[in-house]
Amino acid sequence: MDFLNNFSAQRFLDSLQYMWKGMLCIFIVIGVIIIFIYGMNKVTNKIVSKKQSKDSAEQ
Amino acid sequence: MEILYESFLTLFQSGGWKYVVMWAIGGLLIFLAIKKDMEPTLLLPLGFGTIMVNLPFSGAIGEEGPLQTLFDAGIANELFPLILFIGIGAMIDFGPVLANPKLMLFGAAAQFGIFLTFCLASLFFDIPDAASIGIIGAADGPTAIVVAQKLKSSYTGAIMVAAYSYMALVPIIQPPVIKALTTKKERLIRMPYRGKSVSKTTKILFPIVITIIAGLVAPSSVALVGFLMFGNLIRECGVLDSLSETAQKVLANLVTIFLGITIAVQMEATKFLQPATLLILALGLFAFIFDTAGGVIFAKFLNLFLKEKINPMIGAAGISAFPMSGRVVHKMGLKEDPQNFLLMQSIGVNVSGQIASVIAGGLILSFFL
Numbered sequence: 155m156d157f158l159n160n161f162s163a164q165r166f167l168d169s170l171q172y173m174w175k176g177m178l179c180i181f182i183v184i185g186v187i188i189i190f191i192y193g194m195n196k197v198t199n200k201i202v203s204k205k206q207s208k209d210s211a212e213q
Numbered sequence: 214m215e216i217l218y219e220s221f222l223t224l225f226q227s228g229g230w231k232y233v234v235m236w237a238i239g240g241l242l243i244f245l246a247i248k249k250d251m252e253p254t255l256l257l258p259l260g261f262g263t264i265m266v267n268l269p270f271s272g273a274i275g276e277e278g279p280l281q282t283l284f285d286a287g288i289a290n291e292l293f294p295l296i297l298f299i300g301i302g303a304m305i306d307f308g309p310v311l312a313n314p315k316l317m318l319f320g321a322a323a324q325f326g327i328f329l330t331f332c333l334a335s336l337f338f339d340i341p342d343a344a345s346i347g348i349i350g351a352a353d354g355p356t357a358i359v360v361a362q363k364l365k366s367s368y369t370g371a372i373m374v375a376a377y378s379y380m381a382l383v384p385i386i387q388p389p390v391i392k393a394l395t396t397k398k399e400r401l402i403r404m405p406y407r408g409k410s411v412s413k414t415t416k417i418l419f420p421i422v423i424t425i426i427a428g429l430v431a432p433s434s435v436a437l438v439g440f441l442m443f444g445n446l447i448r449e450c451g452v453l454d455s456l457s458e459t460a461q462k463v464l465a466n467l468v469t470i471f472l473g474i475t476i477a478v479q480m481e482a483t484k485f486l487q488p489a490t491l492l493i494l495a496l497g498l499f500a501f502i503f504d505t506a507g508g509v510i511f512a513k514f515l516n517l518f519l520k521e522k523i524n525p526m527i528g529a530a531g532i533s534a535f536p537m538s539g540r541v542v543h544k545m546g547l548k549e550d551p552q553n554f555l556l557m558q559s560i561g562v563n564v565s566g567q568i569a570s571v572i573a574g575g576l577i578l579s580f581f582l
Contacts, residue, residue, distance in 0.1 A: 157337040157489045169335040169343065172580055173328040177321075179576050180569055183430050184321040187568075190422055191314035191415070198412035 231482035232267050238485075239263030242374075251381035254466075255354065255473045259377070262477025274478055283471060284478040291362050293472045294355030295440045300465025301355070301567075302444020303457050305535070307419055309561030311411040316527075316558065318511070320565025323531025324573040325507030326350035330500035331577075337492065342366045344577050346493055349376045350500030351570035352383070352534040358476070359437060360574050364581060370479030371490040375497030383537040386498070388545060390505045391529050399513070400549045402524040406557045416449040427572050433582055434575015441571055504532040508562070527555055530562040533570040539563035 242260030246253035265273045266280060273280040287293035310316055331347030338346060345366035348357050357376040361369045379386065392400075420442035427438040448457045479485070508528030516522050530542045542559035 156487075157492060160337055160339070162336065165340070165343075166332060166336045169332045169340070173332050176328045176573065176576050176580070177325060179430060180321045180324055180572055181318075183426060183572050184317045184565075184569060186426050187423060188314040188317055190426070191311055191419070194415040194418060195311070195314075195409070195411065198414045199410075201414075202412055 229269075231486050232269060234486060235267035235480065235482045236264050238480075239267070245378075245381070249381075252377050254469050255377045256381070258470060258473025259373070259477055259480070262474040263480040265474075266477050266480060267482050274481070280475060280478050283475040287471060288358065288362060288475055288478075291359045291436070293468050293475065294358040295436055297355050297465060297468045297472060298437065298440035299444035299447070300460045300468065302420070302441040302446075303448045303460035304465070305445060305448075305564055305567060307416070307445065307564055308411055309557050310564050311415055311419060312409045313407075313558070313561055316561040317565040317568070318515075319508050319528045319531040319562040320533075320567075320569035321531070322511030322528060323504045323508035323562075323566055324350070324569050326500040326502065326504030326532075327570075327573050327577075329503050330496050333499065334496050338368075338489075341581060342368055344581050345369070345372055346496050347500065348372075348574055348577060349379070349493075349497035350504050350532070351574055352376070352380055352501065352504065352532040352538070353567065353570045353574075354380065354472075356437060356571055356574040358472075360577055363433075363578055367484070368489060368493055370476070370481075370485050371493040372497075373476050373479065375494050378494075379497055379501045380534045380537070383501070383532070383534045384541050386501050387505050387529055387532075387538065387541050390502050391509055391526050391542075391545060394506060394509045394513070395525050397549070399516075399525050400545065401553065402522050403550070403553050404524050404527070404555060404558050406554070408557065413449070413451065417446065420445040420449070423568065427575060431572065431575035431579040433578035434572055437571045437575055438568075441567075501532065505529045508532070508566075524553075524555060524558075527559045527562050530559040531566040531569065533563070533566035535563050535567050536560060538566070 239260045242256045242263065245251040246257035246260060262280065265271060272278055275281060327347045327350035330350050331343050334343035334346040341364035345361040345364050345368065348360040349372055351357055354376050357372055361372050366372065424439045424442045428435040444460055447453045447460055508531035509525050512523050512525035512528035524546065526542045526545055530538045532538050539560040543556040546553045546555040
């Protein structure tokens, strides 16, 4: 039962900081990705609709 | 004849029972793969490999053993799981997420189990082992292998078995947790799917930008994220269809065969049959439960502020067991209301979970390497 001999409440308390740091970092990264996707969708949809209106005008 | 005698002698010596127990475990994994259809592509090779490495004086392991050679060549340096990621990336359609990017938030929330389990595991294990155990909650075998190997965990075998077994058990683990955390009224919430068109340019830029963003935030995640996104780029670029098909089928299948049987090197009786293994299996289950809870509770929290409510069940799909978790949520929605179709939303969340879990793995490596 090595893991019982290795019990450490202090290690648990130290590790708590990684929980909030980790979750915060994940939300930040995902947040940046979401903003990028919204931006890309906006830009590319605009280009596509411009192209479509140009094509229909030519026809 | 002498070798046969020595082999039998070893079995009946003190500690010989461990071999027999490992054969039973190998047999159980093969049974679960064939009879219960639980992740057969991995559990079957793993089960057979477990038997191979636990025969007295096995020639499959040891310095010149082929399994040991494969392990050194493909797993000790994380090559197999990373190559497998190319195949997984080529299989995933990120379309539902790109059409509705806010679904990605649930993928992030559902990584809560990883960090909570890490904290709990740190009570009993040193930090690298605790972090490797926490990553079982990524519900993603290759990520778990890479993290456990990089952090040089002594429990890679148990972590693998837990990760793949619980992935297969998602349809059993998730529904009770979701039900316990939601009311009938919440489960009945309908979410009409408004599919927006996503341009090809966005689909091509997506894997490139994700790699850059993840790489800047957590440089250790570049390999994990990069291989996954490279596979996706092959899929979406439109000019490498034959490569995409090869990555999805031949490459993924080939690596899976070697990965499963090679991981068995970590299933040697002396390494696996320890009381710690049981604790790791329990912690792995804990991680899956709290991943699910994290996603559901986050959706409920968002509902406090939203006019158009979200069905909180879709939060549970944020664990990256793809596509089982998305399907589980969809089926639960249909069970509550046969007209409630949550498939597109739940698959979108599920795909986000895949990205978020890889980022979580990269973050853990950044913290502890």
